[in-house]
Amino acid sequence: MEQTTYLFTFGDSYTQTDFDPSGTKPSLSNPMGNPKLGTCTSSGGINWVGYLVTSNPGILSFNLAAGGATIDKAMIHSDARDLVSQINLFGEHYCPRDGGKAVPWTSENAVFGIWIGINEYEPTVYSNDLYFNDSVGLSFEGKTPPIQSLMNRYAAQMERLYDEGARRFLFLNVPPTSRSPLIGLQGSQVENRHAEWVKAFNDALGQMVRAVLYDTWSFMTAILDDPEKYGFENSEDGAEQIWWNDYHPSSRYHRLQVEDMGDVINMI
Numbered sequence: 001m002e003q004t005t006y007l008f009t010f011g012d013s014y015t016q017t018d019f020d021p022s023g024t025k026p027s028l029s030n031p032m033g034n035p036k037l038g039t040c041t042s043s044g045g046i047n048w049v050g051y052l053v054t055s056n057p058g059i060l061s062f063n064l065a066a067g068g069a070t071i072d073k074a075m076i077h078s079d080a081r082d083l084v085s086q087i088n089l090f091g092e093h094y095c096p097r098d099g100g101k102a103v104p105w106t107s108e109n110a111v112f113g114i115w116i117g118i119n120e121y122e123p124t125v126y127s128n129d130l131y132f133n134d135s136v137g138l139s140f141e142g143k144t145p146p147i148q149s150l151m152n153r154y155a156a157q158m159e160r161l162y163d164e165g166a167r168r169f170l171f172l173n174v175p176p177t178s179r180s181p182l183i184g185l186q187g188s189q190v191e192n193r194h195a196e197w198v199k200a201f202n203d204a205l206g207q208m209v210r211a212v213l214y215d216t217w218s219f220m221t222a223i224l225d226d227p228e229k230y231g232f233e234n235s236e237d238g239a240e241q242i243w244w245n246d247y248h249p250s251s252r253y254h255r256l257q258v259e260d261m262g263d264v265i266n267m268i
Contacts, residue, residue, distance in 0.1 A: 004028070005059045006105040008094070008166075009049055010086045011115040013042040013067035013248060014175075017049060021093040025103075026060035033061065038251070042067060044244040045251030049113075051258035056265070062103070064089050070119050072153045083116050087157050095164050107167040111268050114158075115172035115216075117205070120150060121197045147197075151204045168268050169211040173202040175220040175249070182246040214264045219257060220249070230256060 009015055018040035019033060026033035031053045038046040046054070053059045068080030081089070096102045158169070177183060178195035202217055223230045223242060232242050232252075244250040249257075 003058065003109060005056075006103060006110040007049075007053065007059050007061050007063075007113060008090060008105075008110060009061065009063045009065055009113040009115075010083055010090075011065040011113075011172075012069040012080070012118050013065075014118055015047065015049060015063065015065035015113075015115050016067045017041055017047065017061075017063045017065070019061070019063040021062070021064070021089065026062060028058070028060070031060050032063075041251070042244065042248040043251040043254050046254065047251065048115075048254040048258050048261075051255050052261070052265070055258060060103075062094065065115075068119060069116065071116055071150055071157070075150060075153060076120050078119060083114075083154070083157050087160050090161070091164065105165075107165045110166065111168045111170060112161055112166045113170040113172070116154070117150075117174045117201050118177060120201065121194060147200050147204050150201075151208050154205075155208055169209075170264070170268055171205065171209050171211060171213045172216050173205050173213065174198050175216040176224065177247065179221075179224050180247045181243055185246075212264055212267050214261055216257065219260050220253070223253065223256070 017032065018035055020035075023034035024030065032050060037050050037054070041047040041050070049061055049063055049065075053061045064081075064086040066081035066086065068078050069082050069086070070076040070078045070080070071083045073080075073082040073084075094102050094105065158166075161169075176195070176198065178191050178198055183191050183194050198217070206213065220242075223232065227233070227242060233240070240252060241250060242253050244253075
């Protein structure tokens with residue numbers, strides 16, 4: 001990535017930096033724009049977006065991700081700005097035909113990174129009776145959409161980006177959050193069902209994606225299986241451990257993930 005690259009990212013707390021499109025604009029001297037690098041993340045420090053930008057000079061970050069986001073809040077309830085709304089925001093600020101003041105991005109110099117799906121199953125941690133598969137799902141108020149419906153909605157948002165000129169995509173699948181402290185405390189039944197759902201979601205995403213897909217599930221699994229190999233004392237929570245808190249990986253984990261993403265980044 002020798003020329004200036006405009007990185008637009010979408011997703012949930014694993015990606016968020018609370019970037020404000022109306023605030024300080026990203027520049028080569030301040031590629032994150034706003035807020036300060038390493039703040040307003042869920043990792044206790046710099047997350048994968050910050051590490052990616054700072055380790056690849058010439059990338060400018062426009063991060064529209066929001067903590068707690070789902071693909072579509074009309075399908076899976078969340079008070080956060082969902083993926084649908086994030087892409088609306090992208091249009092408002094960065095697509096001239098939608099009234100936005102576009103930065104000079106083109107199909108060739110812009111990359112669109114999406115890491116979503118981590119919150120789609122979250123309601124199930126509160127009850128051992130909740131289960132989600134390709135035909136039936138239960139959530140806060142009863143049935144939630146099957147995975148394929150979620151994927152269809154996900155794909156529709158990518159089509160919106162494509163229609164605006166996006167051509168270079170980076171997708172990240174759902175990591176093994178079934179092994180997070182939050183899910184583990186719910187007992188083996190919830191943990192196993194959650195793991196089944198994550199696998200089904202990732203399988204469906206793999207079938208949908210015809211672009212670059214980074215396998216966060218496999219990378220985090222390798223670390224959780226052998227934390228000492230990667231310099232972690234254990235898989236408990238804390239700034240120097242894998243988990244920053246009961247559901248979010250630490251800044252140190254994010255740094256290792258970006259290092260592992262090198263070959264994938266070069267493919268974009």
